[in-house]
Amino acid sequence: MGRRNDHTRKELKEMAIKAGVELIEERGFQNFSIRKVAAKIGYSAGTLYNVFENSDDLVFHINSVTLDDLQNYIETKLDQELKGVEAIKRMGDRYIEFAHEYNSRWNALFEYRRPLDSELPQWYLLKLNSLFAIVEKLLLPFVHGDIESAKRVAKVLWGGVHGICSLGLTQRMGQDGTELLKTLANSLIENYISGLTQAKE
Amino acid sequence: MGRRNDHTRKELKEMAIKAGVELIEERGFQNFSIRKVAAKIGYSAGTLYNVFENSDDLVFHINSVTLDDLQNYIETKLDQELKGVEAIKRMGDRYIEFAHEYNSRWNALFEYRRPLDSELPQWYLLKLNSLFAIVEKLLLPFVHGDIESAKRVAKVLWGGVHGICSLGLTQRMGQDGTELLKTLANSLIENYISGLTQAKE
DNA sequence: ACCTGAACACCGTTCAAGT
DNA sequence: ACCTGAACACCGTTCAAGT
Numbered sequence: 001m002g003r004r005n006d007h008t009r010k011e012l013k014e015m016a017i018k019a020g021v022e023l024i025e026e027r028g029f030q031n032f033s034i035r036k037v038a039a040k041i042g043y044s045a046g047t048l049y050n051v052f053e054n055s056d057d058l059v060f061h062i063n064s065v066t067l068d069d070l071q072n073y074i075e076t077k078l079d080q081e082l083k084g085v086e087a088i089k090r091m092g093d094r095y096i097e098f099a100h101e102y103n104s105r106w107n108a109l110f111e112y113r114r115p116l117d118s119e120l121p122q123w124y125l126l127k128l129n130s131l132f133a134i135v136e137k138l139l140l141p142f143v144h145g146d147i148e149s150a151k152r153v154a155k156v157l158w159g160g161v162h163g164i165c166s167l168g169l170t171q172r173m174g175q176d177g178t179e180l181l182k183t184l185a186n187s188l189i190e191n192y193i194s195g196l197t198q199a200k201e
Numbered sequence: 202m203g204r205r206n207d208h209t210r211k212e213l214k215e216m217a218i219k220a221g222v223e224l225i226e227e228r229g230f231q232n233f234s235i236r237k238v239a240a241k242i243g244y245s246a247g248t249l250y251n252v253f254e255n256s257d258d259l260v261f262h263i264n265s266v267t268l269d270d271l272q273n274y275i276e277t278k279l280d281q282e283l284k285g286v287e288a289i290k291r292m293g294d295r296y297i298e299f300a301h302e303y304n305s306r307w308n309a310l311f312e313y314r315r316p317l318d319s320e321l322p323q324w325y326l327l328k329l330n331s332l333f334a335i336v337e338k339l340l341l342p343f344v345h346g347d348i349e350s351a352k353r354v355a356k357v358l359w360g361g362v363h364g365i366c367s368l369g370l371t372q373r374m375g376q377d378g379t380e381l382l383k384t385l386a387n388s389l390i391e392n393y394i395s396g397l398t399q400a401k402e
Numbered sequence: 403a404c405c406t407g408a409a410c411a412c413c414g415t416t417c418a419a420g421t
Numbered sequence: 422a423c424c425t426g427a428a429c430a431c432c433g434t435t436c437a438a439g440t
């Protein structure tokens with residue numbers, strides 16, 4: 001036993017995150033464990049504690065990769081031609097598609113339901129922020145450029161679409177498939193914005 | 202060891218569910234285990250396997266109690282005077298209050314994020330249905346009495362409010378308190394319905 | 403028939419001891 | 422300095438054996 005020095009700290013971290021992503025993807029989050037990740041990369045479990053605070057910390061890093069992939073998925077498939085409400089509806093569609101296609105990893109994003117007082121890591125919150133920012137930008141025209149309003153509206157829409165997707169994919173609204181969920185999300189986006197702009201005039 | 206027959210099967214089941222509710226309430230879902238529930242009621246863990254299929258089955262029964270409490274919480278606090286949109290907005294408020302007040306149990310409701318193909322128990326789905334039914338009934342006037350439309354709109358609204366509540370309470374939209382979350386949910390309900398009825402005319 | 407306790411195959415986490 | 426393996430305190434689940 002003892003030092004091997006096969007990999008740098010940084011390499012180790014990357015290997016573990018990659019292995020974790022694969023483990024969740026292949027076998028679902030229920031089968032995830034820090035011990036399995038260690039086995040997958042050929043190290044002992046203890047070693048991962050040199051590199052991550054604990055199991056939660058590793059999961060947050062895995063989730064961070066998933067958020068990057070999600071952002072990428074949404075942005076690259078977002079037709080630049082689309083404007084305004086249509087663009088936001090397309091984003092909703094992409095979110096639901098991603099959640100369906102990468103279901104285990106998307107689930108992992110929300111596994112950490114902690115007591116109210118527990119906090120998410122700061123760097124993780126920043127990453128979430130940049131997802132919200134995409135919608136905020138698209139919303140500016142509807143709120144006369146007021147960034148605070150855009151932020152609020154973005155929360156309503158992301159929250160709303162996420163909720164429909166979440167209850168839908170976990171079978172809590174019946175047997176609805178992704179197509180219906182997209183329809184519901186589109187309905188939410190379209191009518192909410194329509195109601196909002198109506199009221200302002 | 203051996204038979205005690207202190208309690209009937211039914212009593213045992215009720216004791217376990219009650220103990221589970223308390224355990225989650227007091228120490229959070231992370232600290233829940235079927236072994237702790239067994240200890241709490243003075244039986245061995247094995248005994249609970251005579252009465253529940255497995256740990257998941259016990260959790261579903263605990264969640265069932267939570268859904269009853271939620272329905273009760275919403276209905277008893279729902280001012281009978283309120284009509285239409287105002288009544289639905291009040292429901293959203295109550296949902297968020299409940300999720301905040303009984304946060305651990307509310308969290309437990311959504312812990313079971315399983316692979317897409319796993320199914321929730323039939324009796325549990327029926328219970329969820331009766332929650333949706335409350336909103337559907339309130340929505341009928343807005344959709345010219347069309348029950349299918351009411352069902353769709355109810356999914357959008359429950360989903361939407363749940364999503365705002367879920368992302369909000371788990372700190373995924375920032376540091377927003379329940380008051381702001383209620384405002385967001387109200388905005389969703391009001392403007393969505395407004396947009397919806399506008400479009401129909 | 404009902405219940406227990408031990409057993410099995412796992413967890414996350416810590417840390418003395420080895421190189 | 423880095424890494425391991427054993428240890429600790431847990432899990433969910435099964436089942437032979439006891440009353």
